[in-house]
Amino acid sequence: MDSVLADAKTRMEKAVAALEKEFSHLRTGRASISLLDGLKVDYYGTPTPVDQIASVSTPDSRTITIQPWDRAAFGLVEKAILKSDLGLTPVNDGKIIRIALPPLTEDRRKELVKVGKKYTEEAKVAVRNxxxxxxxxxxxxxxxxxxxEDDLRKGEADIQKTTDAFVAKMDQTFAKKEKEIMEI
Structure with missing residues (x-):
C-alpha cells in the first residue's frame, strides 16, 4: 500500500515539474533563453536544439542574442525562429542574431494567461488520472x-490528501505565473 502511495506521489511531482517546464516557455515581459528551449534547427538534416549549435544569451531584459558557431547555421536558426509559434522576429547582422522582445499588449497578456490556465488544467487532469x-x-x-477494507479507505483518503496538495501547488504556481505575465 505504501508503494502505491509513493508511486502516485512521484508521478504527481513529475506532473508539477512538467507544468513548471511549460510555464518556462510562456513569455512574460522579460527575455529568457528558456523561450528557445523547445526550438529545433534542421542542422545538416538533424533536428538540433539551438543551444547545441550556438551561444544563447540575454544581454538585457528585452533582447536575446544567438551566436551560431558555424556560419552556415545563421540562416537555419533564423528560419527556425520564424517558423516557430513564438511570434518573434530575428535580426541577423552576419555576426549575431538578435531577437528584440516587444512589450506585451494587454490582449496578448490575457491570451498568455489563458494558455497558462490551459496548461494548469491539463496538469490537474494528469494528477487526477x-x-x-x-x-x-x-x-x-x-x-x-x-x-x-479499512486499509483501502485509509489509502484512498491518503491519496486524496496528496492529490489535493498537488492541485493546490499547481494553483499557486499558476497564480505566480499569472502575476508575472500581467506585471508591466
Missing part, C-alpha cells in the same frame, strides 16, 4: 486480499 490509477491499484490489492 494518477489518483484514479492509485485507487484502482489499492482496490486490486483489497480484492486480492492483500489489504483490508
Amino acid at each position: 494518477i489518483r484514479r490509477d492509485a485507487n484502482d491499484a489499492l482496490k486490486k490489492l483489497q480484492k486480492d486480499k492483500a489489504i483490508s
Whole structure:
C-alpha cells in the first residue's frame, strides 16, 4: 500500500515539474533563453536544439542574442525562429542574431494567461488520472486480499490528501505565473 502511495506521489511531482517546464516557455515581459528551449534547427538534416549549435544569451531584459558557431547555421536558426509559434522576429547582422522582445499588449497578456490556465488544467487532469490509477491499484490489492477494507479507505483518503496538495501547488504556481505575465 505504501508503494502505491509513493508511486502516485512521484508521478504527481513529475506532473508539477512538467507544468513548471511549460510555464518556462510562456513569455512574460522579460527575455529568457528558456523561450528557445523547445526550438529545433534542421542542422545538416538533424533536428538540433539551438543551444547545441550556438551561444544563447540575454544581454538585457528585452533582447536575446544567438551566436551560431558555424556560419552556415545563421540562416537555419533564423528560419527556425520564424517558423516557430513564438511570434518573434530575428535580426541577423552576419555576426549575431538578435531577437528584440516587444512589450506585451494587454490582449496578448490575457491570451498568455489563458494558455497558462490551459496548461494548469491539463496538469490537474494528469494528477487526477494518477489518483484514479492509485485507487484502482489499492482496490486490486483489497480484492486480492492483500489489504483490508479499512486499509483501502485509509489509502484512498491518503491519496486524496496528496492529490489535493498537488492541485493546490499547481494553483499557486499558476497564480505566480499569472502575476508575472500581467506585471508591466
